[in-house]
Amino acid sequence: MLGEFEYLILSAAARLHDDAYGAAIRHEIEEATGRHCSIGALYTTLDRLETKGLIRTWMGDPTPQRGGRPKRMVRVTATGIRAASDFYLVVRRVSRGVSWEANRIAVR
């Protein structure tokens, strides 16, 4: 079972697809949650996800925008997609009938 932050990273990386790398994932998470995402949390979680086989990472090419430094590129593996999908289904299933889910539908 994934952790909340792991799910956020997988979702952000999946959405960014070929443009998924450290800073971009961090930006996506901050936009979605409205909270600061620390580099320490991001990089240690990326390592953990890679160890679990849910993502692959590699060093990309350097860009001038980053002062000539390379990006740590991220790609969600098929196992990662399956894990994120399972997590999403569990969250939806467990949220059925709870007040905030009902309110959300009512607001919509």
Place this chain on the structure above:
Amino acid sequence: MGGEPNRGPIMTRIFWRLVDILSRTLDADERQAVRGDLAESGDSAGMALRDVLGLIARRQIGIWKQWQPWLALLGVVCLAGVPLSRILFRFNVDLSQQWMAYQQYGVHFGTLLTPQRDMAFLLCLAVALLVWLWTCGFVLGSLSGRAIWFTWSAFYLTVLDSAWVRFALSGNIILCNAGLIRLFVAATVPLNIATLLFLLSGVWSITRNASASATVARCLRPGLGHHNPHDTYNLDERLV
């Protein structure tokens, strides 16, 4: 990189300099990626420093979750460090006695050995200590990984000071009117031939170990090299 207007340019420069120095404790690839991310995101120097410190702390905690640094601490620092400290202490005393006798009276300090044999004994002891310290440093570097700064400091203090502490506690050495600062300096930077031996062998073994580890890591960690990501992705797709 981003600036921090509230703290002024001097603080900003100091913070960025600290980010630069601290990030050197990270792996080369990770350092580049992190500093690139900081440059791109335009975070303030204070935020960048906090982020880098957070990452370093998490990496250090991660290291201590493994058994190797603990084995280094127990096996090398405690089990090897304490006896080495006694031998080093004896070596220091013997050498000092000989030196003082020669300097003050121009004679050989009276032991049961002849001057030539005494010199040969001290030379052999110095070589044996050098080899032992080198081996300990190498094993320490191999087991500790990035916790080497801590385990090596602990080994340094154990080897150079544990004999003194034991003698002081048993009452064989009386520290009369010794100031706290003087004691601290004497404990951390004792100026004697043993310290020189220790530093020489320690730095040599750790740098040897670092270059060997880097070569092994390059061979064992293809994930951090430049390779085609689609290869691994396709492999996973086939597994579905």
